[in-house]
Amino acid sequence: MSAKLLFRLGDAVDADVYSADGRLLISKGTVLTDYHIEHLDKHQIAELSDHSEHTEEAASSEHQESVIQKLYEENMQLIEGIFHNINDTGVLTEELFIEAASVQDDLILQLRDDRDFIQCILQKVAVDAYLFKHCLNVGIIARKIGELLSLPEEDQILLARMGLFHDIGKLKVDQNILNKPGKLTAEEFEEIKKHTKYGYDLLKDSPLDSIFLLSSLLHHERNDGTGYPGGIKGEKIPMLIQILSVADTFDAICSNRVYKGARSVFFAVDELVKEAEKGRLSENIILAFTAYLLQHEKGRLIQLKDDRTGRILHVHPDKPNRPVIVINDKQVLDLKKVGLTLHQLMH
Structure with a gap:
């Protein structure tokens, strides 16, 4: 079932809506716009999940x-x-x-x-x-x-x-x-x-x-x-x-x-890569570590300049600080190709 059939434009959702991997997509009480409906469709949300599962997960996480x-x-x-x-x-x-x-x-x-x-x-x-x-x-x-x-x-x-x-x-x-x-x-x-x-x-x-x-x-x-x-x-x-x-x-x-x-992890990644490029710190060690750091940010919302947001889609093993990102869930940008780092887009 499409989200367009389950949710109606202008409705206020009566429970938090989560993705399949447990991320909060829309908070309880949110009045739905076209953007929200499309967002839910992208995540193939066809029914409201049992919030008690997420409450239990939250309690376990707090412990x-x-x-x-x-x-x-x-x-x-x-x-x-x-x-x-x-x-x-x-x-x-x-x-x-x-x-x-x-x-x-x-x-x-x-x-x-x-x-x-x-x-x-x-x-x-x-x-x-x-x-x-x-x-x-x-x-x-x-x-x-x-x-x-x-x-x-x-x-x-x-x-x-x-x-x-x-x-x-x-x-x-x-x-x-x-x-x-x-x-x-x-x-x-x-x-x-x-x-x-x-x-x-x-x-x-x-x-x-x-x-x-x-x-x-x-x-x-x-x-x-x-x-x-x-x-x-x-x-x-x-x-x-x-x-x-x-x-x-x-x-x-x-x-x-x-x-x-x-400073942020993204700034630190840039600085470490610079140290590797200068030959001061081991390139193999830094590439392995910084790729790991950026891989763990994949899919998460990142605040960019000018009120834009981005998500990491792919991390280049040889240039971890220049990943492929999607901006505002619309524009795909390969930072390696344009010669920018993720931190540069953030500050």
Whole structure:
């Protein structure tokens, strides 16, 4: 049955109308126009679905969010405690490491089936807890990238652990510089850069695999030699640390800081692709990760410039930031062909 036979122009719908995949199409009380009728026809809506199913799904989703929030807070508190313990004692004990790993695994397990887990972790907590939030997020994101690259499970786990401790050296940086709201002087930036060496020194006497020391020391190195502290290049940077660097950069862009607001995932995708094109970060890693991010936005309504809206129809594996989109559900535009990025259409 056509929507035109079920719904009449000018009627007010008496219940929310959902698509087959559970997306809300029209809210209860909406007075139907020709646009609404055509919209329903496109989704082949011939009958009203049982709203109780969606209510149950919403309740389940809220419960899952509550579980994730609790686990996230537990991870944050534990990481903060461990960091301060290492700062005071100069060593990460095996017991503390195992405790951190166990709690992190519980959180990752809850997040793995969450389609929006990237957005979920980016939206957590405030600026004053940035260091602990950032380390937790980087571990989760790095593990996901490892999964996207089909790395062995043990390497994925290692990436998650590396993320937890990669920025611990920032505890030794002057906090007034670290949290300065304005632009850093050249001398202040040099002090910030020392966090890589500070982190190495804090972890060197701990019973950890050497990759943890290297991840703290090398996560700001870049493939073209423009990074720090050593200016090393390409294959001299271990692959796991190259993955960590991508996760670190992505979370930093999307996070609130005292000196900048959080930027969107679409902006971050553009920035990561630029870093790959410049040869600073691994192209293979970035293409896999950014394609994953954009694939998860397919079908969702995206606000563009000039009050237009768009939806992603196809993501090009070689140019994820230039997908094929449909504007206002009418005009199909291949951004790769016209040389624009999705973020450019949004801002």
